[in-house]
Amino acid sequence: MFSIGHHRILSVLSRSGPQSRTDLARILDLSKASVTALVRELIERRILDERERVFGFGRPSVMLGLRQDAASFIGISLQADPACAVLTDPHGRVHAQLTFPLVNDVEASLAAMSCAVKRIIDMATPDIGAIAGIGIVIAGIVSSDSQTCLASATLGWKDVEIGSRLKAMTNLPVFVENDANALIVGEQLFGNSGDLQDFSLVFVSEGIGGAHIINGRLHRGRHGGAGEMSHSPIAIDGVALPCRCGNTGCLETLAALPAILGAARRAGLPDDIAGIVQMATDGHPEALTILHRAGTALGVALSQVIQFVDPARIVVRLDPNLVESVFARALRQAVEAHVLRRDSYHTELLLSSLLPLDFATGAASLAAQHFLFGNANL
Numbered sequence: 001m002f003s004i005g006h007h008r009i010l011s012v013l014s015r016s017g018p019q020s021r022t023d024l025a026r027i028l029d030l031s032k033a034s035v036t037a038l039v040r041e042l043i044e045r046r047i048l049d050e051r052e053r054v055f056g057f058g059r060p061s062v063m064l065g066l067r068q069d070a071a072s073f074i075g076i077s078l079q080a081d082p083a084c085a086v087l088t089d090p091h092g093r094v095h096a097q098l099t100f101p102l103v104n105d106v107e108a109s110l111a112a113m114s115c116a117v118k119r120i121i122d123m124a125t126p127d128i129g130a131i132a133g134i135g136i137v138i139a140g141i142v143s144s145d146s147q148t149c150l151a152s153a154t155l156g157w158k159d160v161e162i163g164s165r166l167k168a169m170t171n172l173p174v175f176v177e178n179d180a181n182a183l184i185v186g187e188q189l190f191g192n193s194g195d196l197q198d199f200s201l202v203f204v205s206e207g208i209g210g211a212h213i214i215n216g217r218l219h220r221g222r223h224g225g226a227g228e229m230s231h232s233p234i235a236i237d238g239v240a241l242p243c244r245c246g247n248t249g250c251l252e253t254l255a256a257l258p259a260i261l262g263a264a265r266r267a268g269l270p271d272d273i274a275g276i277v278q279m280a281t282d283g284h285p286e287a288l289t290i291l292h293r294a295g296t297a298l299g300v301a302l303s304q305v306i307q308f309v310d311p312a313r314i315v316v317r318l319d320p321n322l323v324e325s326v327f328a329r330a331l332r333q334a335v336e337a338h339v340l341r342r343d344s345y346h347t348e349l350l351l352s353s354l355l356p357l358d359f360a361t362g363a364a365s366l367a368a369q370h371f372l373f374g375n376a377n378l
């Protein structure tokens with residue numbers, strides 16, 4: 001559909017915002033004439049439009065931007081129950097959303113997704129662009145061609161060709177990814193980290209997921225499992241608890257939400273994160289200990305990520321109640337204590353809320369990434 005030249009221009013505009021033709025030529029190391037020709041084609045195809053003029057030295061520059069109605073994308077999250085679907089524009093703004101029950105049966109799941117796609121297309125307003133693709137997010141491992149769920153404990157799936165099946169049902173391109181990978185692509189494309197060539201993302205929910213952008217590209221690893229952190233061995237104070245995976249001392253037995261809630265239950269504390277955080281804020285020693293231990297465990301794991309990968313930033317997505325809590329302070333202290341002191345540079349830790357639609361929006365970003373970047377080696 002687009003040439004590599006088109007994709008390179010679209011990648012710069014989606015990650016860095018509006019640019020002039022002169023800036024695009026400089027950034028992409030192309031001649032001004034080439035950029036002018038490529039831009040003309042993208043304007044004629046209603047992908048780009050001309051924005052305000054910027055006055056500087058010499059002639060004023062016309063800024064070029066990605067049109068909101070250039071295309072739209074459907075994201076489906078099968079990461080948790082209920083499943084949800086969103087419709088976004090190329091800037092990641094959500095224009096429609098719905099939820100539906102998560103089912104494990106493959107045929108029933110395909111039927112539910114196909115129905116959700118039809119419903120969300122019906123909900124689209126006329127100002128939205130044509131739908132260019134669908135992204136699906138699962139908790140599990142996905143093949144390198146983003147079509148097959150190799151394994152998902154949540155769904156009980158093994159070698160399920162979910163992408164090609166849904167493509168046949170909807171006539172739209174479909175891209176499947178695991179939850180952490182989709183979140184980091186969403187952060188790169190729709191979030192505030194698109195200008196970084198090297199950054200990581202970690203999220204804490206039922207488990208703990210991680211993903212890395214290295215040299216501007218998602219690092220999937222040989223089998224699609226790069227960044228997986230839930231079952232990294234982390235023992236704090238010599239405590240190694242049994243994990244659902246059969247090992248002991250896994251990170252999720254200390255820092256994932258079920259671990260925090262389980263420890264709180266055993267101590268007779270409230271069975272919800274907001275309640276535990278409130279008790280810790282009020283100085284309750286058991287609540288403080290539980291959150292401190294969990295935050296420390298995640299901080300130790302993040303210090304290993306920093307030592308191994310050296311990202312410019314780690315985005316940590318958490319339950320909103322944890323973002324400013326003793327959990328967060330313990331996490332930062334553990335990173336401080338375990339990362340080799342480096343005077344000239346450091347890894348930024350950006351803690352923010354994991355919101356209910358984030359996985360579905362991340363799923364939509366997979367389709368947006370393919371539409372905007374194609375397979376161009378950017």
Ligand SMILES: [Zn+2]
Nearest residue numbers: 231243245250
């Ligand atoms: Zn484990």
